Amino acid sequence: MTILKMILEIKGVVTIKAVIMAGGKGSRLRPLTCDLPKPMVPILNKPTIEYSIELLKKYDIRDIAVTMAYMPSVIIDYFDDGSEFDVNLKYFIEETPLGTGGSVKNADDFLDETFIVISGDALTDINIKEAVAFHRRKKSKATLVLKKESIPLEYGVIITDEDGRIIRFLEKPSWGEVFSDTINTGIYILEPEVLDYFKKGDNFDFSKDLFPRLLKDGIPMYGYVTKDYWNDIGDLNTYKEAQFHFLDGQIDLEIDNKEVNTGIWIEEGTKLGDNITITPPVYIGRNCVINDDTQLGPYAVIGSNCVIDTGATVKRSVVWKNTNIGRNSHCRGTIICNNVLIKDRINALEGSSIGAGTVISNESVIKPNIKIWPDKKIGESIVVNQNLVWGTKASKTIFGNRDISGDINIDITPEFSSRLGSAFASNLQENAILVVSSDHSNSSRVIRNSLITGILSTGKGVINLKDIPMPLNRYAIKHYEADGGIHVRNDYYNENRIHIELLDENGANLDRNKERKIENLFNREDFERCNASKMKSIMDIENFFSFYIKNGTKRLDDISAIKRKNPKLLISSSCKNILDLTIQFLESIGCQVECDYSVNKYDSVDKYLKYISKQVVKNKADMGIIFSQNGENLILVDERGRIIDKEMYTVLSALILLKIGTSKRICVPYTSPKIIESMAKEYEVDVVRSKTSAAHIMNEILSNVDNENDMFLQYILNFDGILASGKIIDFLVQNSVSMGELVDELPDFYFVEKEIKCDWEDKGRVIKEILVEHKNKDIELFEGIKINNEKGWALILPDSERPVFKVYAEGFSEEYAKELSTVFSQKVEDLLGK
Structure with a gap:
């Protein structure tokens, strides 16, 4: 370190460079990102990435590389060379996807000293000075900024020792693999030499490729746990929440607006009518017109140049710029993009989102969680109860431990089932064939037929075995050399509950990677569709059981x-x-x-x-x-x-x-x-x-x-x-x-199984505390935590589908097996009590 840098750091100046990763498409944020890269989605009337730039500038980090892939011109046109924002920006564009690590390696020539990697589509107020000090104090080559998360299933989980050194990575674990509640925020402080493992132009990921190699080679790598705010804005709900957190003062970043009253920010040029009710917190951009008798808030964010007409209400909603909301229209828990025209007496309900340029005519209703893509025109008195068109859904896991289940005509509807059939079939090769069957209940048959409709709409083939048990479907997949199968059955204990199992080409249940691909297609409604000439006939099989016997x-x-x-x-x-x-x-x-x-x-x-x-x-x-x-x-x-x-x-x-x-x-x-x-x-x-x-x-x-x-x-x-x-x-x-x-x-063995109820958010914490307490014991982390000794073992395993822990114990005697079960069950209960 040079003397100049040492002097600057003593004064509190962080002398490093930065990389902002801004290549995200933001598929789970559609329709917001249909015509906008994810980093440019506005938070309180300003692009998300701008907050990252301002955070870096706060710590005097002004040399910044921006890596981009999706719609880079939108970012470049807005920021240019960065001089207007008092920073120096250099852009690095990926022609083909390079992964998180590959995108940063693409900026290799720029990275000649310690640098921080930060996301352009996440919102954080992390204290970079403290994180860098930790990195240098530990003499770390790669420091990962971590955050505690009670339900960490959608994140990368990081396990560290008591000194903060990283000892294990788990990418999007199941509950059985949750050994910690500290997650990877995607913010890294790195020394340039760690990138030498790969060549410029290589496609590689930090979490999946680079960091495991550093760990294997014993390179000093640490986890810095921050208590500061961090939100990766992964879906539409977290996008809204981030703005509401901002208004609540949970984020230590500047709001570029004048606070005219406690919790009320109104920019210049906005005109307010008579008899307006504003319930804080509320943010209103510049040059808006808020007419008489309107109600705003709590938690209303209004972009610039908007008109809110007489009698309208906007609550827990985010409205982008240049949007008109008509007379007596009500927006509750919705997101409305740029240049939308909402006419009179319209209801946009919780979780809905409306794409840019859309026109919604009088007295229409946008049902909860509906997504409307840009530039749609909706006629008068229309109830919109399905996504228009190519809708995406906020991230939601539809698979349970082994199937998809829910109540008939509530969770599992014919429409849902048709979409599921289309999603499954769209994930398969052209001319694929699926074996479909159900039990003999009427509700299962309805869902089976809807699944078949969805499959056929993609141009894939169907072998319909009709009413048979599950094992015959698996058998038929192998016999007919099909590409997969679906079986529907009614729950014996609850006649309204339906179970749908999806199978691969071997007749086995799908692994989690295949499930995620189908979930992504399902949530985006990104289905293949075929014309009439490619639509196949159903192959009906009668009495397959005789062949099976x-x-x-x-x-x-x-x-x-x-x-x-x-x-x-x-x-x-x-x-x-x-x-x-x-x-x-x-x-x-x-x-x-x-x-x-x-x-x-x-x-x-x-x-x-x-x-x-x-x-x-x-x-x-x-x-x-x-x-x-x-x-x-x-x-x-x-x-x-x-x-x-x-x-x-x-x-x-x-x-x-x-x-x-x-x-x-x-x-x-x-x-x-x-x-x-x-x-x-x-x-x-x-x-x-x-x-x-x-x-x-x-x-x-x-x-x-x-x-x-x-x-x-x-x-x-x-x-x-x-x-x-x-x-x-x-x-x-x-x-x-x-x-x-x-x-x-059979040899004698002594085995005890017990189940303990818990809250979902306690699972990661309990597993981590048990792991820490037993770190010096003979433990296995294959699934859950197994503690071994010479007399037996106990396994603490969080259930994947239900809010429970399962405790298994085996001992050399019946008494010892019971003792082990009691000890570790009590341990779990005590930790839950905390």
């Missing part, structure tokens, strides 16, 4: 032996359709089948299991089998009435695989008992552990099993209860053992 029986080794043994089975399911199909299959391979239909009489699973256990013994059945509503999972009852469920079934199916002897690797969920490893060691078989979601387990089976027969066997034992029941019977008969004798062979 025929091919499934070919997988059994000795049907004649089953017929000679003629095992007696008692079967049950909450779904009559599953029972009817299973009877056909089991009787075709030679079983005596009795059905129990009394499950509907019981208000708890435990009570029913006690009942069915007694019935198996009373009827002298060889085995009881309870099939899940979707036909995928089993609960077994041996001839002595013992229940084989959950982890017991996982251990039992692992034993069957080991005894069959064709598997070199078996795949089990991460939460399964470790006794499986001990069993597998005796057979010289490897155990592959998967994350707990259905998609992860399926994909582990598909990618970690060597041959097709072995893959089929592991798959059906986990996800096809109908064929699994046949294979288990086949195995028992071939080996001349009863289910009870097989259960007797």
Whole structure:
């Protein structure tokens, strides 16, 4: 460091350069960004990026590179060389996308000293002087500015040690991977040499590519946790909130306007009529006309050159410049872009947004969360209840842990389903074919048909299996070599609830990356559409179950032996359709089948299991089998009435695989008992552990099993209860053992599972505090936090779909397993109590 720089820093001057990343398209901010790059979206009548420039200038950082990709001329035309804003701007434009790191590397010639990278489309008042001092005090080569966030799923999570040194990165984690509540703000202080890992023109990302390499190579890299304001303005809601935070005084940045009264800012040239009600905070730009009897605020932001006519109200809304709002029109929680004409008696409701140049005629209603693209004309007395056209939705995850679910005609409507079908199909290659099916409920059929409509509108093909269980859809995808599938089912416990599962070309549930792509297409309504000549016919398949049975029986080794043994089975399911199909299959391979239909009489699973256990013994059945509503999972009852469920079934199916002897690797969920490893060691078989979601387990089976027969066997034992029941019977008969004798062979293990309710925002904090407390213990961070010792283990896992923690424990004895469960459950409850 030069003597001059040292003197300047002693005086509080930060002597570094800056890079403002301004290449964002802002797809989630559409229609605001249809004709405007995201950094130029106004906050209190001024482009967002201008606040970044002013923040840098506040700390005497005036040499600034601006990296751009989308509509760069809009930014250049506004700022020119920066002299009008008392800074020196140099522009670097990407011809092709280079990623966050590649865009900064593109400015390599400019970066000859320590520099800060800041986003042009985020709003922050971070104390740069303190952040730079931290960077230099730690002798860091890369310092990431971090911020605490209670629900960090949409951000990159950073884990640091007690000295602030970064030890791990997680990009947009699931709840099972949330080991910290400190997120990456995208503000970095870097030394130029860290960019030497890549060449100019390379496409690379800071978080995914550069920082993990620095971490691997042991380069000093630290996280500076700021308490200052930061908002990445990721969607329409956060865009509004940022302005309201500004008006509330939560942001330490200048408001370029005169505060005429507490919480009321009005620029020069604005004329106010009579009997106006202004409830602070309110911001009004210059040269506006606010006519008589209007109501503004709280939280109203009005751009320059606007007219608000007599009797109109604007509350919790943002209105851009050159916009007219007519007589007795009401804007509540809406965003209105430039040059919009809203005529008389119009209602724009919460979450709506109206693109530039749009004209809305008298007495129309814009329903909540509706997006209207620029330059649309809406006639009189129109209720706009769908996006016009190519609407985007504020970021929302529509997938749960394994499916999309909601109430029929409220969350899951025919319109929603058609859009979902279009989004899924648009993500596939040309001439793709999807297998579509549902259970036999009328509500599921309605949604199935709507999904088919959406798929066909993109020019993709549909194989309609109609009313079949879920396992048959997966089977059909492989048989027909389709590109994916969709199954719809009604929830047994709530007849108004619908579940929609999307499957890939292997019949497995989609991984999270594919889900995100579909969510993005769905939210943007960025669908493919075809003309009539490319629209395909539906291929209707009748009685696919007969084919399924025929091919499934070919997988059994000795049907004649089953017929000679003629095992007696008692079967049950909450779904009559599953029972009817299973009877056909089991009787075709030679079983005596009795059905129990009394499950509907019981208000708890435990009570029913006690009942069915007694019935198996009373009827002298060889085995009881309870099939899940979707036909995928089993609960077994041996001839002595013992229940084989959950982890017991996982251990039992692992034993069957080991005894069959064709598997070199078996795949089990991460939460399964470790006794499986001990069993597998005796057979010289490897155990592959998967994350707990259905998609992860399926994909582990598909990618970690060597041959097709072995893959089929592991798959059906986990996800096809109908064929699994046949294979288990086949195995028992071939080996001349009863289910009870097989259960007797299982080694003793002691396993406890508990569930603890929590608030969503507490999950990240609790996991981080447990991690910090146990950082010197033997822990695993594969999914949740697993704490190991020589006597057992405990796993604390936040649920992905519900506001609960799950605590799993396994010990060398029943008492110790219970003790572990109690200790860590109490730990979670105590932290939640804090």
